[in-house]
Amino acid sequence: MFRLRLVPDNTKIPFMNGRFAGLIMSAFLSIASIILFFHPGLNYGIDFRGGIVIEARTPQATDFASLRHTLTGLGMGQVALQEFGSNQDVLIRLERQPGDDAAQQAAADKVRATLAAAIPGTQVRRVEAVGASVSGELFTNGMLALGLAMVAMLFYIWFRFEWQFGLGAVVTLLLDITKIVGFYAITGLQFNLVAVAAILTIMGYSINDKVVVYDRMRENLRVYKKMPLRDLIDLSINETLNRTVGTSMCTFLSVIPLALFGGEALQDFGIVLLLGVFIATTSSIFIAAPILLFLGENRLRRGAPDTAATPAATP
């Protein structure tokens, strides 16, 4: 019977040999991300930074697909089109253009000219600045909620495992998020509400992955009473490797179509999610596990290191 196995059974990869490499690499990427976050900063979308609304009336029913194509080609970031009251009226929303008010005016003029050229007879009925739909209060509340959620997860894992696990999971999660934010900064992908959803999704995926890998370590700590922590962590990662690869494979498969042909809105989301799954999976092995090793040595395993680990009787 054919069975697809991406990873052979009974691997014995010494993952913890790469503990310093993993931590240093991760710290480097996260610090770089934080610097990128402040300079040059994120390319905030219309949700966060506001932009320009233009109301136009076309002589016939508006052809949205071609108009969208024309306006997106202007290189002014994402353009949102909405049918507005009748099928001849269209509401065009542009993100705020880099530069001062004159730049906004120039952008509006450019759209006006493009509309006139693309669909002769189009009237521009109104051009106005529009503010951010995510207000400061909304943003602060969101951040507060996220912070509290982190603390709650820390305590839950502490309660169910040990404090070393809780700290390891939450610190790794923070490192993961900073890298995603850094990715937004370096690629200049628009940071909007969909991006917020992407980050929340990755956080959910990442914490799930960490708990699963930690869970096996917790179990093995009970089974192998004498095994040194480092060997035990390696063993646990190897035992769960098939699951880790399988799950990230499934997530990859479900997200790849989004990244390839998900349409303008889901494409960015798909790309970020792909990266997020990669970061979340590798960080469980190369960040969360080493942190546990450093925090837990001599604590989770008193009297270690011991030679010749013998498995205790399986309960």
Place this chain on the structure above:
Amino acid sequence: MLYFSRWKIYMIVATCVAGFIVMLPNFLGRETLASLPGWYANSRVALGLDLRGGSHLLLEVDMATVIRDRVEGLVDGARQQLRTANVGYTAITAGDRGLTVQLRDTAQTDDAVKALRGLANPVGGVAMGGGQSDITVSANGNTLTVTLSEVALRDRATQAIEQSIEIVRRRIDETGVNEPTIARQGADRILVQLPGVEDPDRVKRLLGTTAKMTFRLVDTNADPSTGRAPPGSEILPSTEGGRGQTAYVIRKKVEVDGATLKNATASTNSQSGEWVVNFEFNSAGANRFAEITKVNVGRPFAIVLDNKVISAPVIREPITGGRGQISGNFSAATANDLAVLLRAGALPAPLKVIEERTVGPDLGADSIRAGLTAVAVGFALVCVYMIASYGLFGAFACFALLINIVLTLATLSMLQATLTLPGIAGVLLTLGLAVDANILINERIREETKKGRGVYASMEAGFSRAYSTIVDSNLTTAIKMALLFIFGTGTIKGFAVTITLGILISMFTATVLVRLMMVTWLRQTRPAALPV
């Protein structure tokens, strides 16, 4: 873990069937829906602004009122400052953008100018060396003029509009309309887009009310029917209908401000059965309310909303608990609306709806279709992978995934949740978690089999071990989502709801349902080896 009692099996199957029935209206055509009873046809997932569009309102903040309020405040302040400085004046007149003072004695001009300068507030931010003063004071003989500067007016307008946006957002959140777009447009307008609201009348009514509530004493010495109020009082119409007076003479002094309210809820009075609004003050408001009611027992106390008297009950005893009740000719709807308005707070100035349209979806039909196709292809790929990896058990997992989607749609329909693109992303995450649960189970069973256990023992051990992992990982995520729901707002809240539902559902489909399928298969085929 491998035994299912008969009633349990029925329950599981019934849940799946019920889910299918509930989500069915999402896929029916318009004509079929019209022939169904309304409660059933309405059980559909509402799509967000990005996917379906909705209604568009453009509101204008009445800046004239904002400035008039500021000028009135200035007049009050000037009166007080001059009194403290012992400067005599014959009149203070409010103008469009300031006020003029007629002094009794020209010799006091310098004192008066100094006193009036004391009214100034810095504007333009502290960064610019403490900012400039918001008023200019000039003297011409015994006439003094105080004018609000251009910057001050602009600052004031910005403040008013930002405050209005927050209040509008809170009011819309309270009505249960999810995922609105609210943003400032131009200088003094607020753009509001609501997903799928075909009849925005209620929202318009809620937004059109300023909801400035005050508690004031009734001037019992004057008669409202004369049409003339003594100084310091004013005649206000009543909304009590036939039961009370049509107008009252109310003191202008505000005893307790509605801004000190902490909470308000609508309920029915247990004795009379009529609709009332219960309110609760914060500690400052409660203290003030207790003081006022203590010294005014036996006198009528008016509850004034937007310059109309809702009711003017006589104070029977001091109210010290900081709680009270407004009764005044309410229906269930008006009582609920008033509670919403009081909870959300008063607008700094009236809002006027200056434009109302229906709008199409933010995203083009082409991109919505592309997104849905991509999700479907992704689902198919996952199924192929699962079956290739785990054979029959993989197929069970795929079927469970399908039921997961059905049940998610069903619960979202029942909750009348609004599904936006980020929401679909949330669903994707829960599908990922559901697959993960099945992979965990299958890998565990495989491991146990390799240890040389028999078919039943492997299944038993595989399930019970994987189960504790699944519970821990899902609970961690659920706790996080609960906090995001409690403290987050808008999109974040919607996202948290979707994920939490998804987790609960995937716990059911990925463990209970899959286990049932495996056990049934085990009973019927009695295999010698497991297909993992």
